[in-house]
Amino acid sequence: MSTDILDAPGTAEELLQPRNTPGRRVHDLLHRLPALSPLIVLVVAAIVFGIANPRFAAPENLSIVLQQAAVVGSLAVGQTLIILTAGIDLSIGAVVVLATLVMAKLAHDSGVPGFLAFLIGFLIAVLAALLNGWLVTRLKLPPFIVTLGTLSIFTALTLIYAQGQTLTLDPGGFLTFTGTTIAVGRFHLTVGVLLMLVLYLGFAYALRQTAWGRHLYATGDDPEAARLAGIRTGRVLLSAYVVAGAVVGISAWILLGRIQGADPNAGINLNLESITAVVIGGTSLFGGRGAVVGSLIGALIVQVFDNGLALVGVDPNYQVLAVGVLVIAAVAADQWIRSVKS
């Protein structure tokens, strides 16, 4: 009895310190490393599939997984930037397809040099993002509604522009260069895969090591507090949209290399797939929390399930189901991580 009293926290100082229960420690760890839980899911899934079918772990197969993740993975970089600002971009898939069509059509139909065609398509992706960003920051419209609208607009523009045409590009040109494979031992990486990895490295750096990154997190977390602290939140938000647009432009190049052409119907699922990757990767839909590397892990998880379940011989519909479960689990985990006073 007397020891109880002695052990009880006495001073205010001690009461201010968070208690060190195991749950608390896990909570703190996930709080600091939002990409940790998706990483564990990815590793466990890979091990399970590897045991169930050794072909899964073969470098050739893992290369395919990476190649399949390249387009969604690179788009997810842009989506992460938007979601970190507590926004969402439902139009990202439509814009990437529009950009691929512009690039491919200019090169294919009008004989514009590949690099110039790329630049024009890239610029269109940036302008599309600028429109979204302008509507969100200047007219103060909710990003969900803005991009729901521009999703329809860009999809329609794509279909009108394509006239039902699917374009196949000659291999060896600039536009399909991202599809070039590079053998690293038994791995077959494409230029597109490497480009995606470079995007992740670059943005992991920009978000963690530059003031712009910190301001993006602060603005997404609590825009009014960020403004009062002296951050020009309008500028930060707009810059996030524009930079995400540039990422979409690069993703369009990766998509051209992947399908060796342009298809107006290629991007139907890219909007939601990029959001799925970001959410599974542990970035909070409420903004201000998450790490860009998580989105790469999220994109890989989706592909690993897709590929692994097929190899194990499971009905592919279970993959869709599994992704759904993961999304809900990720959002629930985020909710728990955000609840600080547990």
Add this chain to the structure above:
Amino acid sequence: MTQAVLEARGLVKTFGHVVGLAGVDLTLYPGEVLAIIGDNGAGKSTLIKCLSGALRPDAGEMVLDGTPVSFSSTQEARDAGIETVYQTLAVAPALDIASNLFLAREVRRRGILGTVFRMLDTSGMRKQAKQHIDDLGISTLQNINQAVETLSGGQRQAVAVARAAAFGGKVVILDEPTAALGVRESGQVLKLVRDLRARGLGVILISHNMPNVFEVADRIQIQRLGRSAGVITPTSHTPAEAVAIMTGATTIDQVRDAHQTTPTG
């Protein structure tokens, strides 16, 4: 008399039909603590937000160190030497203490890493943040790398106060900085306010805590219904009289008349 460090004349701020400020004057001298008291909704926060660039007044003028100023952002006010602790604290919850101290005034690395690659000097900022917090004698903040949202309300307040105190050049404004603090921590903030005054800064302190106000303030401006009801000093009036003026039970003139007819003090 010395020149005022900050002077505001006829500040007006309305929110639609709600009148936040209906023409308020304010004078702050260097090396003094000016307390602002008033009921909830009296316009105290609106007043200091106009001074700190967080709100743009509809009318009125401001003079800082003899030069007319008008701020279109808090950053401009900070650059001019006005630091503010807002009632809502304005901290970034997910960022750590050091990052919050240097929020919007980040320090980059020297050389090409900083100029071309825009890399932040994270360890340098941490060291400086630790130094600032130690200098300010804020003992509640132990781990500079802790995310602010994992801190208690009082600790968060300490972060906001530390940020303003560390970088205040001419004026430090504190909007209810002790609201979430215990007795000991409140005492620390009051000591800090005195230290800032001793450094020659002008300090504006908003507080509902009359004992604190009468302990630390040189002059007390009483806000009532978006107007200034007058400026008193801790020796000219009692806390009870201040509260009476604040709530409209009496006016500053009536109190002065009463003092003159019955000179008891």
